[in-house]
Amino acid sequence: MEHTLKHEVIIDDTTLRDGEQTAGVVFSKKEKIAIARMLDSIGVRELECGIPAMGEDERAAVRALVDLGLSARLITWNRALVADIQASIDCGITAVDISLSVSDQMIAHKLRKDRRWVKEQLRHSLGFAKEKGLYVSVGGEDSSRADLLFLVELMEVARDMGADRFRFCDTLGILDPFTMYEKVRTLRTAVPELDIEVHTHNDLGMATANAIAGIKAGARFVNTTVNGLGERAGNAALEEVVMALKLACGCDPGIDTQRFHEISRFVGRASQRPVPPWKAVVGERVFSHESGLHADGVIKNPLNYEGFDPAEVGLRRHIVVGKHSGTSGLVERFRSMGVELAREEAAELMDEVRAVAQRLKRPLSDGDLRRLYAAGKHDRLAA
Ligand SMILES: CC(=O)SCCNC(=O)CCNC(=O)[C@H](O)C(C)(C)COP(=O)(O)OP(=O)(O)OC[C@H]1O[C@@H](n2cnc3c(N)ncnc32)[C@H](O)[C@@H]1OP(=O)(O)O
Numbered sequence: 052m053e054h055t056l057k058h059e060v061i062i063d064d065t066t067l068r069d070g071e072q073t074a075g076v077v078f079s080k081k082e083k084i085a086i087a088r089m090l091d092s093i094g095v096r097e098l099e100c101g102i103p104a105m106g107e108d109e110r111a112a113v114r115a116l117v118d119l120g121l122s123a124r125l126i127t128w129n130r131a132l133v134a135d136i137q138a139s140i141d142c143g144i145t146a147v148d149i150s151l152s153v154s155d156q157m158i159a160h161k162l163r164k165d166r167r168w169v170k171e172q173l174r175h176s177l178g179f180a181k182e183k184g185l186y187v188s189v190g191g192e193d194s195s196r197a198d199l200l201f202l203v204e205l206m207e208v209a210r211d212m213g214a215d216r217f218r219f220c221d222t223l224g225i226l227d228p229f230t231m232y233e234k235v236r237t238l239r240t241a242v243p244e245l246d247i248e249v250h251t252h253n254d255l256g257m258a259t260a261n262a263i264a265g266i267k268a269g270a271r272f273v274n275t276t277v278n279g280l281g282e283r284a285g286n287a288a289l290e291e292v293v294m295a296l297k298l299a300c301g302c303d304p305g306i307d308t309q310r311f312h313e314i315s316r317f318v319g320r321a322s323q324r325p326v327p328p329w330k331a332v333v334g335e336r337v338f339s340h341e342s343g344l345h346a347d348g349v350i351k352n353p354l355n356y357e358g359f360d361p362a363e364v365g366l367r368r369h370i371v372v373g374k375h376s377g378t379s380g381l382v383e384r385f386r387s388m389g390v391e392l393a394r395e396e397a398a399e400l401m402d403e404v405r406a407v408a409q410r411l412k413r414p415l416s417d418g419d420l421r422r423l424y425a426a427g428k429h430d431r432l433a434a
C-alpha cells in the first residue's frame with residue numbers, strides 16, 4: 052500500500068442527500084441553503100444536494116440551491132430512470148449520480164431483475180444523460196458485495212459511454228479498510244480511464260477509515276457528511292476525512308477547517324442530532340485534558356497530547372479538574388481563574404479535589420474550586 056498520496060482528492064459532501072436520509076431527519080429549504088453556502092465557502096468542491104424525483108418540495112429546494120450560483124458543483128441522486136434524470140434537468144442541474152444496485156443480492160431481491168437488465172438500464176439512462184450533456188457519476192449501490200468482474204463490466208460500459216466517474220459504495224458499511232483498498236485498487240487497475248468515487252457507511256465504525264483506504268487505492272472523489280450523518284450509523288464524516296487526509300496522509304484537500312465546529316453545530320441543530328461532546332474532530336470536549344500527566348504535558352507543550360491545534364477546527368482547549376487531575380493541571384486552572392497557586396498549595400488541595408469529584412461524579416467547576424481554595428486558606432490561617 053502506498054503511504055503518501057500523490058493525487059488530488061475532491062470532496063463531494065452528501066449531507067444534503069445521504070445526510071438527510073438519516074431516519075427522521077428533515078432540513079428546511081432555508082437550512083439547506085445555509086448548509087450549502089457554508090460548505091461552499093470553506094472550499095467543498097461538490098455537493099450532492101437532493102433527489103428531484105422525490106417531488107415538488109425537493110425540486111424547489113434543489114432549484115434554490117442552483118440559483119445560489121455557488122462555486123461548488125451541485126449533483127443530484129437519481130435512479131437509473133430517464134424520468135428521474137429529467138426531473139434533475141428541470142431543476143437546472145448539470146451533474147447527476149445515476150444509481151443502480153450492482154450486487155446479486157440487491158439485483159435479485161430488491162430490483163427483482165438480473166445483471167443483463169442492470170447493464171441495459173445503465174446504457175439507457177446514461178445514454179440519455181450524456182445526450183443531455185450532463186456530468187455523470189455512475190453509482191454502484193452495494194458495490195462492496197458485488198462481483199468485481201461484474202463491476203469491471205459496468206465500469207467499461209460507463210467509460211465507453213462517456214461517464215465521468217464510477218461511485219464504489221460500501222452501502223452497508225461492511226468492509227474493513229484492507230479489503231476496501233484491494234477492491235478499489237482492482238477496479239482502478241482494471242479501468243484506469245474512469246475516475247472512482249468512494250461512498251462509505253459507518254455500520255462497523257469504519258466509514259472514515261474505509262474512505263481513506265479507498266482514496267489511497269486511487270479514488271479521486273470521496274463522499275462525506277457533516278458530523279457523519281447518513282443512513283443507519285451514518286457516512287464518513289467530513290471533518291474526520293479532511294483532517295485524516297491532512298494529518299495522516301499528507302494531502303490537503305483545500306478546505307478551510309476553522310469553521311468545522313460552527314458548521315457541525317449548525318448541522319447538529321438543523322438535523323436535531325446533537326453532536327456528542329466526544330465526537331472526533333468537532334466534539335466540544337475533544338481537547339479537554341483532565342489526567343494529571345496529560346494536563347502537565349499539554350501545558351508544557353500542547354503537541355505532547357494534541358495531534359493538531361484545536362483552533363484549526365474552531366475549538367478550544369480545556370484543562371479539566373477532576374478525579375484524575377494532578378498538581379500542574381490544578382495550578383493552571385487556578386491561574387486561568389486569576390488565582391496564583393503555589394505547587395505546594397495545589398498538592399495540599401489534591402485529596403479534597405479527588406474526594407469532591409468522586410462524590411459528585413463530575414469535574415469541579417470554578418465555583419467548586421473557589422470554595423475549596425477559600426476553605427483551604429481558612430485552614431491554613433487557623434493552623
Ligand atoms: C443507498 C441509497 O441511499 S440510494 C438513495 C435512496 N434514497 C431514497 O430512497 C430517498 C428518496 N426516495 C423516494 O422519495 C422514493 O423512494 C422514490 C421517489 C425514489 C421512489 O418512490 P416510489 O416510486 O414510491 O417507489 P419506492 O420508494 O417504493 O421504490 C421502489 C422502486 O424503485 C426501484 N428502484 C430502486 N432502486 C432503483 C434504481 N437504482 N434504479 C431503478 N429503479 C430502482 C425498485 O425496484 C422499486 O421498483 P418496483 O416498485 O417496480 O419494485
Ligand SMILES: O=C(O)CCC(=O)C(=O)O
Nearest residue numbers: 150151190191192220222
Ligand atoms: O449512488 C448510489 O448508488 C447509492 C449511494 C448510497 O447512498 C449508498 O450506496 O449508500
